Amino acid sequence: NKHVIKNIPWTTAKNFTVERGQQQIEELISTWDIHESWRHHSEFLEEEELKDSKRYHYRACWALPTRRKPIPRATASVYFVIVISKFKPDTAPVEVFYRLESSRLIRRPEQCQFREKWLQDITENKILCAERL
Secondary structure: OOOOOOOOOOOEHHHOOHHHHHHHHHHHHHHOOOOOOOEEEEEEEEEEEOOOEEEEEEEEEEEOOOOOOOOOOOOEEEEEEEEEEOOOOOOOEOEEEEEEOOOOOOEOOOOOOOOHHHHHHHHHHHHHHHHHO
């Protein structure tokens, strides 16, 4: 049973704006199979000018509030980069990458389905570390 990787049609370089990038990240997140009890907010962090591209950095911060603990003990961040190549035509779609705060592994949404377990692992590890201190 092959798992389908959900992705969205990304905007073109010429139609990109910081706000549009954030909307599209939200659109991507909405395709992820994550329990509705998880809450997140996303934000634009910075624009980075490189020789061959412009990179736009965003963060989505996740938490699992409950009735008994409305202020979560730990959060998990997912960092996104939207890349606009200076060599590709401006009609080409932007490239998108993301990584988890606890990892250096960079993933592409079209190649890897996001897993809720990654968020659980990060928050559980943070809670365990806090309890040890």
